[in-house]
Amino acid sequence: MIVTRKKAPQTIQELAERYKKLIIVGCSECAAVCQTGGSEQVKEMATLLGNGREILATISIESPCDKRISARDFRRLEKELEGADALVALTCGSGVQAIAEVTGKKVIAALDTDFLGMVERLGRFYERCSHCGHCILNDTAEICPVTLCPRGLRNGPCENIHGTRCDVNNDRDCVWHTIYERLSSRGEAERFAAYHEPPDWSTCRSPREEIWERK
Amino acid sequence: METMNYIPSVHSRENLAALLRKAGAAKLLLIGEYGTLTPLTLINEIKTQFKGRVFLELIAANKNRDLITSYVLSAASAGFDGVVIASGNFSASGPMARPVYDLDPSQMLSMISALKKEGLLPASFTIAARSAVGNGAIAARARYLLAHGAEYLAVSEQPGDEFKDKTMRIESL
Ligand code: SF4
Ligand code: SF4
Numbered sequence: 001m002i003v004t005r006k007k008a009p010q011t012i013q014e015l016a017e018r019y020k021k022l023i024i025v026g027c028s029e030c031a032a033v034c035q036t037g038g039s040e041q042v043k044e045m046a047t048l049l050g051n052g053r054e055i056l057a058t059i060s061i062e063s064p065c066d067k068r069i070s071a072r073d074f075r076r077l078e079k080e081l082e083g084a085d086a087l088v089a090l091t092c093g094s095g096v097q098a099i100a101e102v103t104g105k106k107v108i109a110a111l112d113t114d115f116l117g118m119v120e121r122l123g124r125f126y127e128r129c130s131h132c133g134h135c136i137l138n139d140t141a142e143i144c145p146v147t148l149c150p151r152g153l154r155n156g157p158c159e160n161i162h163g164t165r166c167d168v169n170n171d172r173d174c175v176w177h178t179i180y181e182r183l184s185s186r187g188e189a190e191r192f193a194a195y196h197e198p199p200d201w202s203t204c205r206s207p208r209e210e211i212w213e214r215k
Numbered sequence: 216m217e218t219m220n221y222i223p224s225v226h227s228r229e230n231l232a233a234l235l236r237k238a239g240a241a242k243l244l245l246i247g248e249y250g251t252l253t254p255l256t257l258i259n260e261i262k263t264q265f266k267g268r269v270f271l272e273l274i275a276a277n278k279n280r281d282l283i284t285s286y287v288l289s290a291a292s293a294g295f296d297g298v299v300i301a302s303g304n305f306s307a308s309g310p311m312a313r314p315v316y317d318l319d320p321s322q323m324l325s326m327i328s329a330l331k332k333e334g335l336l337p338a339s340f341t342i343a344a345r346s347a348v349g350n351g352a353i354a355a356r357a358r359y360l361l362a363h364g365a366e367y368l369a370v371s372e373q374p375g376d377e378f379k380d381k382t383m384r385i386e387s388l
Contacts (some may be wrong), residue, residue: 008218010229029369051377073259113269124340149306150314150317150321151275151319153303153316153319153320154319154322154355155319155322155359156319156321156350156352156355156356156359157344157347157356158301158302158320158347159301159302159320159344159346159347160302160304160305161347161349161352161353162347163349167305173378174352176352176356177351177352179352180351180355181351181352184351189355192355192356193359193362195321195325195363197322198317198319198322
Protein backbone atom coordinates (compact mmCIF):
# COMPACT_ATOMS: atom_id res chain seq x y z
CA MET A 1 0.00 0.00 0.00
CA ILE A 2 1.19 3.50 -0.79
CA VAL A 3 1.43 5.54 2.39
CA THR A 4 0.55 9.20 2.04
CA ARG A 5 0.40 12.21 4.38
CA LYS A 6 -1.79 15.29 4.19
CA LYS A 7 -0.12 18.54 3.23
CA ALA A 8 -0.89 21.38 5.64
CA PRO A 9 -4.29 23.09 5.00
CA GLN A 10 -2.48 26.42 4.65
CA THR A 11 -0.34 24.97 1.85
CA ILE A 12 -3.41 23.67 0.01
CA GLN A 13 -5.11 27.04 0.38
CA GLU A 14 -2.11 28.75 -1.14
CA LEU A 15 -1.87 26.24 -3.98
CA ALA A 16 -5.57 26.66 -4.77
CA GLU A 17 -5.62 30.43 -4.40
CA ARG A 18 -5.87 31.27 -8.13
CA TYR A 19 -8.58 28.70 -8.92
CA LYS A 20 -12.25 29.45 -8.46
CA LYS A 21 -13.95 26.26 -9.71
CA LEU A 22 -12.62 23.01 -8.33
CA ILE A 23 -13.25 19.27 -8.39
CA ILE A 24 -12.02 17.28 -5.38
CA VAL A 25 -10.76 13.77 -6.17
CA GLY A 26 -10.24 11.08 -3.56
CA CYS A 27 -8.79 7.59 -3.70
CA SER A 28 -10.81 4.76 -2.24
CA GLU A 29 -7.81 2.42 -2.10
CA CYS A 30 -4.49 3.32 -0.42
CA ALA A 31 -5.27 6.93 0.49
CA ALA A 32 -8.61 5.83 2.00
CA VAL A 33 -6.80 3.33 4.24
CA CYS A 34 -4.31 6.03 5.24
CA GLN A 35 -7.25 8.33 5.97
CA THR A 36 -5.70 10.93 3.74
CA GLY A 37 -7.94 10.59 0.69
CA GLY A 38 -11.08 8.67 1.66
CA SER A 39 -14.59 10.06 1.39
CA GLU A 40 -14.31 11.80 4.79
CA GLN A 41 -11.15 13.61 3.73
CA VAL A 42 -12.73 14.55 0.40
CA LYS A 43 -15.59 16.19 2.35
CA GLU A 44 -13.12 17.98 4.63
CA MET A 45 -11.23 19.28 1.61
CA ALA A 46 -14.45 20.52 0.03
CA THR A 47 -15.22 22.41 3.25
CA LEU A 48 -11.69 23.81 3.47
CA LEU A 49 -11.68 25.08 -0.11
CA GLY A 50 -15.39 25.81 -0.48
CA ASN A 51 -15.17 29.20 1.12
CA GLY A 52 -15.22 31.73 -1.73
CA ARG A 53 -14.86 29.02 -4.41
CA GLU A 54 -17.22 26.75 -6.22
CA ILE A 55 -16.78 23.01 -5.71
CA LEU A 56 -18.22 21.61 -8.94
CA ALA A 57 -18.00 17.97 -7.86
CA THR A 58 -16.37 15.53 -5.49
CA ILE A 59 -15.43 12.04 -6.59
CA SER A 60 -13.75 9.02 -5.02
CA ILE A 61 -12.00 6.84 -7.57
CA GLU A 62 -11.19 3.24 -6.79
CA SER A 63 -7.59 3.40 -8.08
CA PRO A 64 -6.91 6.86 -9.47
CA CYS A 65 -3.36 5.75 -10.32
CA ASP A 66 -4.90 3.40 -12.88
CA LYS A 67 -5.59 5.55 -15.92
CA ARG A 68 -8.24 3.13 -17.20
CA ILE A 69 -10.26 3.51 -14.01
CA SER A 70 -9.73 7.26 -13.78
CA ALA A 71 -10.77 7.74 -17.39
CA ARG A 72 -13.89 5.63 -16.83
CA ASP A 73 -14.92 7.52 -13.69
CA PHE A 74 -14.25 10.98 -15.11
CA ARG A 75 -16.55 10.22 -18.02
CA ARG A 76 -19.39 10.75 -15.54
CA LEU A 77 -18.12 14.28 -14.84
CA GLU A 78 -17.58 15.58 -18.35
CA LYS A 79 -19.60 18.75 -17.83
CA GLU A 80 -18.01 19.57 -14.47
CA LEU A 81 -14.54 18.90 -15.89
CA GLU A 82 -15.16 21.34 -18.67
CA GLY A 83 -15.98 24.07 -16.20
CA ALA A 84 -13.25 23.30 -13.65
CA ASP A 85 -10.19 25.52 -13.27
CA ALA A 86 -8.36 22.78 -11.38
CA LEU A 87 -8.72 19.44 -9.64
CA VAL A 88 -7.50 18.76 -6.11
CA ALA A 89 -6.19 15.20 -5.81
CA LEU A 90 -6.08 13.41 -2.47
CA THR A 91 -3.98 10.64 -3.95
CA CYS A 92 -0.40 9.50 -4.16
CA GLY A 93 1.91 11.19 -6.66
CA SER A 94 1.22 8.50 -9.20
CA GLY A 95 -2.51 9.21 -8.90
CA VAL A 96 -2.00 12.95 -9.34
CA GLN A 97 -0.08 12.39 -12.56
CA ALA A 98 -2.55 9.83 -13.89
CA ILE A 99 -5.42 12.27 -13.23
CA ALA A 100 -3.55 15.10 -14.95
CA GLU A 101 -2.85 12.90 -17.98
CA VAL A 102 -6.40 11.61 -18.18
CA THR A 103 -8.16 14.97 -17.75
CA GLY A 104 -5.62 17.35 -19.25
CA LYS A 105 -6.42 19.67 -16.32
CA LYS A 106 -4.32 21.42 -13.69
CA VAL A 107 -4.20 19.08 -10.66
CA ILE A 108 -3.21 20.20 -7.16
CA ALA A 109 -1.41 17.47 -5.20
CA ALA A 110 -2.92 17.62 -1.71
CA LEU A 111 -0.82 14.80 -0.25
CA ASP A 112 2.81 13.91 0.24
CA THR A 113 3.66 10.38 -0.83
CA ASP A 114 5.88 8.62 1.66
CA PHE A 115 6.52 4.94 1.05
CA LEU A 116 5.27 1.52 0.09
CA GLY A 117 3.87 0.35 3.41
CA MET A 118 3.11 -2.91 5.12
CA VAL A 119 -0.14 -2.50 7.07
CA GLU A 120 -0.29 -3.90 10.58
CA ARG A 121 -3.58 -2.24 11.37
CA LEU A 122 -5.10 1.16 10.74
CA GLY A 123 -2.59 3.83 11.65
CA ARG A 124 0.34 1.36 11.78
CA PHE A 125 2.16 1.38 8.46
CA TYR A 126 5.72 0.19 8.04
CA GLU A 127 8.17 0.52 5.20
CA ARG A 128 9.49 -2.92 4.35
CA CYS A 129 10.42 -2.70 0.67
CA SER A 130 12.09 0.14 -1.23
CA HIS A 131 11.35 -1.56 -4.57
CA CYS A 132 15.03 -1.79 -5.44
CA GLY A 133 14.43 -4.05 -8.42
CA HIS A 134 16.97 -6.67 -7.27
CA CYS A 135 15.23 -8.58 -4.52
CA ILE A 136 17.48 -10.49 -2.10
CA LEU A 137 14.79 -11.63 0.36
CA ASN A 138 15.44 -15.28 -0.49
CA ASP A 139 18.86 -15.00 1.14
CA THR A 140 17.88 -12.80 4.04
CA ALA A 141 15.18 -14.78 5.81
CA GLU A 142 12.52 -12.54 4.22
CA ILE A 143 13.82 -9.45 5.98
CA CYS A 144 14.82 -6.56 3.71
CA PRO A 145 18.13 -4.95 4.72
CA VAL A 146 17.96 -2.56 1.78
CA THR A 147 15.02 -0.90 3.55
CA LEU A 148 15.57 -1.72 7.21
CA CYS A 149 19.26 -0.84 7.38
CA PRO A 150 19.59 2.95 7.33
CA ARG A 151 22.70 2.55 5.16
CA GLY A 152 20.85 0.10 2.90
CA LEU A 153 23.68 -2.45 3.09
CA ARG A 154 23.11 -5.66 1.11
CA ASN A 155 25.96 -7.70 2.56
CA GLY A 156 26.12 -7.99 6.30
CA PRO A 157 26.47 -5.57 9.19
CA CYS A 158 28.65 -2.51 9.05
CA GLU A 159 31.52 -1.90 11.43
CA ASN A 160 29.42 0.50 13.49
CA ILE A 161 27.07 -2.10 14.94
CA HIS A 162 27.11 -1.89 18.77
CA GLY A 163 26.67 -5.42 20.05
CA THR A 164 23.36 -6.17 18.40
CA ARG A 165 22.25 -2.53 18.03
CA CYS A 166 22.28 -0.26 15.01
CA ASP A 167 24.43 2.85 15.42
CA VAL A 168 21.99 5.01 13.46
CA ASN A 169 18.70 3.80 14.92
CA ASN A 170 20.13 2.87 18.27
CA ASP A 171 16.75 1.95 19.74
CA ARG A 172 16.65 -0.97 17.27
CA ASP A 173 18.63 -4.07 16.60
CA CYS A 174 20.85 -4.07 13.54
CA VAL A 175 18.78 -5.71 10.81
CA TRP A 176 21.73 -7.95 9.93
CA HIS A 177 21.76 -9.27 13.47
CA THR A 178 18.06 -10.11 13.10
CA ILE A 179 18.67 -11.75 9.73
CA TYR A 180 21.54 -13.80 11.15
CA GLU A 181 19.44 -14.95 14.09
CA ARG A 182 16.52 -15.98 11.91
CA LEU A 183 18.74 -17.78 9.39
CA SER A 184 20.58 -19.58 12.20
CA SER A 185 17.35 -20.64 13.89
CA ARG A 186 16.32 -22.24 10.58
CA GLY A 187 19.68 -23.95 10.14
CA GLU A 188 20.44 -21.70 7.15
CA ALA A 189 23.30 -19.63 8.56
CA GLU A 190 25.41 -20.34 5.46
CA ARG A 191 23.09 -18.04 3.49
CA PHE A 192 24.50 -15.16 5.48
CA ALA A 193 27.64 -15.37 3.35
CA ALA A 194 25.73 -15.07 0.06
CA TYR A 195 27.17 -12.16 -1.92
CA HIS A 196 24.77 -9.61 -3.36
CA GLU A 197 26.05 -7.53 -6.22
CA PRO A 198 25.35 -3.80 -6.16
CA PRO A 199 22.25 -3.00 -8.22
CA ASP A 200 22.88 -2.35 -11.88
CA TRP A 201 21.58 1.17 -12.28
CA SER A 202 21.60 0.89 -16.04
CA THR A 203 18.52 -1.29 -15.64
CA CYS A 204 16.87 0.27 -12.61
CA ARG A 205 17.30 4.00 -13.08
CA SER A 206 14.26 6.25 -13.12
CA PRO A 207 11.76 6.30 -14.62
CA ARG A 208 11.22 2.57 -14.59
CA GLU A 209 8.70 1.06 -16.95
CA GLU A 210 7.26 -2.39 -17.49
CA ILE A 211 5.93 -2.87 -21.00
CA TRP A 212 4.55 -6.25 -21.98
CA GLU A 213 5.22 -7.44 -25.49
CA ARG A 214 2.03 -8.31 -27.40
CA LYS A 215 1.78 -12.05 -27.95
CA MET B 216 49.00 -7.44 16.32
CA GLU B 217 49.98 -4.24 14.52
CA THR B 218 48.63 -0.89 15.68
CA MET B 219 47.28 1.76 13.34
CA ASN B 220 47.44 5.30 14.65
CA TYR B 221 44.24 6.89 13.48
CA ILE B 222 43.82 10.46 12.26
CA PRO B 223 40.11 10.65 11.40
CA SER B 224 40.21 14.20 10.06
CA VAL B 225 42.63 16.88 8.95
CA HIS B 226 41.40 20.44 8.77
CA SER B 227 44.54 22.38 7.88
CA ARG B 228 48.19 21.81 7.06
CA GLU B 229 49.18 23.14 10.49
CA ASN B 230 46.75 20.67 12.02
CA LEU B 231 48.41 17.88 9.99
CA ALA B 232 51.92 18.90 11.04
CA ALA B 233 50.89 18.82 14.70
CA LEU B 234 49.30 15.39 14.31
CA LEU B 235 52.36 14.01 12.55
CA ARG B 236 54.60 15.30 15.36
CA LYS B 237 52.32 13.49 17.77
CA ALA B 238 52.57 10.30 15.68
CA GLY B 239 56.34 10.41 16.22
CA ALA B 240 57.84 6.99 15.69
CA ALA B 241 54.56 5.18 15.03
CA LYS B 242 54.85 2.56 12.28
CA LEU B 243 51.47 2.84 10.64
CA LEU B 244 49.11 5.75 10.16
CA LEU B 245 45.47 5.50 9.12
CA ILE B 246 44.15 8.72 7.61
CA GLY B 247 40.40 9.23 7.65
CA GLU B 248 38.23 11.25 5.32
CA TYR B 249 36.24 13.25 7.85
CA GLY B 250 38.25 16.48 7.66
CA THR B 251 37.91 19.43 5.37
CA LEU B 252 41.12 18.42 3.58
CA THR B 253 40.98 15.19 1.63
CA PRO B 254 43.78 12.74 2.46
CA LEU B 255 44.64 12.42 -1.24
CA THR B 256 45.96 15.99 -1.23
CA LEU B 257 48.01 15.41 1.91
CA ILE B 258 49.94 12.25 1.17
CA ASN B 259 53.08 14.03 -0.11
CA GLU B 260 53.39 16.04 3.06
CA ILE B 261 52.66 13.02 5.19
CA LYS B 262 55.30 10.96 3.39
CA THR B 263 58.00 13.61 3.83
CA GLN B 264 57.30 13.98 7.54
CA PHE B 265 56.38 10.41 8.47
CA LYS B 266 58.56 7.41 7.75
CA GLY B 267 56.11 4.56 8.40
CA ARG B 268 53.35 3.15 6.23
CA VAL B 269 50.23 5.19 5.56
CA PHE B 270 46.78 3.75 4.90
CA LEU B 271 43.70 5.55 3.68
CA GLU B 272 40.42 4.88 5.43
CA LEU B 273 38.19 4.63 2.36
CA ILE B 274 34.58 5.10 3.34
CA ALA B 275 31.57 3.97 1.34
CA ALA B 276 29.42 6.83 2.55
CA ASN B 277 28.54 9.52 0.05
CA LYS B 278 30.54 8.13 -2.87
CA ASN B 279 29.28 6.11 -5.76
CA ARG B 280 31.21 3.19 -7.24
CA ASP B 281 32.91 5.35 -9.88
CA LEU B 282 34.25 7.71 -7.25
CA ILE B 283 35.37 4.82 -5.04
CA THR B 284 37.33 3.34 -7.97
CA SER B 285 38.90 6.70 -8.66
CA TYR B 286 39.79 7.18 -4.97
CA VAL B 287 41.48 3.83 -4.54
CA LEU B 288 43.49 4.12 -7.76
CA SER B 289 44.47 7.68 -6.86
CA ALA B 290 45.42 6.62 -3.34
CA ALA B 291 47.73 3.88 -4.62
CA SER B 292 49.28 6.10 -7.26
CA ALA B 293 49.76 8.96 -4.80
CA GLY B 294 51.70 6.74 -2.42
CA PHE B 295 49.29 5.30 0.12
CA ASP B 296 50.40 1.84 1.19
CA GLY B 297 46.93 0.43 1.63
CA VAL B 298 43.28 1.05 2.34
CA VAL B 299 40.95 0.25 5.18
CA ILE B 300 37.47 -0.21 3.77
CA ALA B 301 34.66 1.14 5.95
CA SER B 302 31.03 2.06 5.64
CA GLY B 303 31.73 5.39 7.35
CA ASN B 304 29.78 7.64 9.65
CA PHE B 305 26.16 8.17 8.77
CA SER B 306 25.46 11.47 7.02
CA ALA B 307 28.68 13.05 8.19
CA SER B 308 28.12 15.85 5.72
CA GLY B 309 25.11 17.29 7.58
CA PRO B 310 21.54 16.49 8.46
CA MET B 311 20.03 17.73 5.21
CA ALA B 312 22.23 15.74 2.84
CA ARG B 313 20.88 12.55 1.35
CA PRO B 314 23.10 9.71 2.55
CA VAL B 315 24.58 7.79 -0.37
CA TYR B 316 25.62 4.17 -0.07
CA ASP B 317 26.10 2.95 -3.61
CA LEU B 318 28.42 0.16 -2.46
CA ASP B 319 28.66 -1.56 0.89
CA PRO B 320 31.99 -2.64 2.37
CA SER B 321 31.72 -6.19 0.97
CA GLN B 322 31.02 -4.81 -2.50
CA MET B 323 33.93 -2.36 -2.14
CA LEU B 324 36.13 -5.24 -1.12
CA SER B 325 35.09 -7.22 -4.16
CA MET B 326 35.78 -4.27 -6.45
CA ILE B 327 39.15 -3.34 -4.91
CA SER B 328 40.33 -6.96 -4.83
CA ALA B 329 39.48 -7.24 -8.53
CA LEU B 330 41.52 -4.09 -9.26
CA LYS B 331 44.46 -5.65 -7.45
CA LYS B 332 44.10 -8.94 -9.29
CA GLU B 333 44.04 -7.06 -12.58
CA GLY B 334 47.34 -5.41 -11.65
CA LEU B 335 45.82 -1.93 -11.39
CA LEU B 336 46.94 -1.70 -7.77
CA PRO B 337 50.49 -2.59 -6.68
CA ALA B 338 50.93 -6.11 -5.25
CA SER B 339 52.22 -4.50 -2.05
CA PHE B 340 49.05 -2.43 -1.62
CA THR B 341 47.32 -3.73 1.49
CA ILE B 342 43.55 -4.19 1.61
CA ALA B 343 42.01 -4.19 5.07
CA ALA B 344 38.42 -3.80 6.20
CA ARG B 345 36.99 -2.30 9.33
CA SER B 346 35.04 -4.68 11.51
CA ALA B 347 33.20 -4.58 14.77
CA VAL B 348 34.18 -7.11 17.43
CA GLY B 349 31.62 -9.64 18.56
CA ASN B 350 29.89 -12.93 17.90
CA GLY B 351 27.06 -13.99 15.63
CA ALA B 352 26.51 -11.71 12.67
CA ILE B 353 29.66 -9.68 13.40
CA ALA B 354 31.97 -12.72 13.47
CA ALA B 355 30.27 -14.21 10.42
CA ARG B 356 30.86 -11.02 8.45
CA ALA B 357 34.47 -10.78 9.68
CA ARG B 358 35.08 -14.33 8.38
CA TYR B 359 33.51 -13.37 5.08
CA LEU B 360 35.73 -10.30 4.70
CA LEU B 361 38.90 -12.32 5.38
CA ALA B 362 37.82 -15.05 2.98
CA HIS B 363 37.09 -12.57 0.19
CA GLY B 364 40.17 -10.44 -0.11
CA ALA B 365 40.69 -8.52 3.13
CA GLU B 366 44.23 -9.18 4.35
CA TYR B 367 43.38 -7.72 7.72
CA LEU B 368 40.48 -6.64 9.82
CA ALA B 369 40.85 -3.19 11.33
CA VAL B 370 39.20 -3.08 14.74
CA SER B 371 39.05 -0.62 17.59
CA GLU B 372 38.48 -3.15 20.37
CA GLN B 373 40.29 -6.26 21.53
CA PRO B 374 39.50 -8.92 18.92
CA GLY B 375 38.55 -12.51 19.72
CA ASP B 376 41.21 -15.23 19.48
CA GLU B 377 39.91 -16.44 16.12
CA PHE B 378 40.86 -13.16 14.42
CA LYS B 379 43.95 -12.07 16.37
CA ASP B 380 46.48 -12.98 13.67
CA LYS B 381 44.54 -11.20 11.00
CA THR B 382 43.78 -8.02 12.89
CA MET B 383 45.17 -4.53 13.06
CA ARG B 384 44.20 -2.47 16.04
CA ILE B 385 43.03 1.10 15.43
CA GLU B 386 44.06 3.59 18.10
CA SER B 387 43.28 7.28 17.97
CA LEU B 388 46.27 9.53 17.94
S1 SF4 C 1 15.50 -6.45 -1.57
FE1 SF4 C 1 14.13 -5.23 -0.32
S2 SF4 C 1 13.89 -3.34 -1.45
FE2 SF4 C 1 14.67 -4.83 -2.88
S3 SF4 C 1 12.80 -5.66 -3.82
FE3 SF4 C 1 13.38 -7.03 -2.13
S4 SF4 C 1 12.16 -6.29 -0.38
FE4 SF4 C 1 12.15 -4.67 -1.94
S1 SF4 D 1 24.33 -1.31 12.42
FE1 SF4 D 1 23.28 -2.73 11.02
S2 SF4 D 1 21.30 -1.78 10.53
FE2 SF4 D 1 22.63 -0.19 11.44
S3 SF4 D 1 23.61 0.78 9.67
FE3 SF4 D 1 25.03 -0.83 10.36
S4 SF4 D 1 24.45 -2.62 9.14
FE4 SF4 D 1 22.77 -1.18 8.95
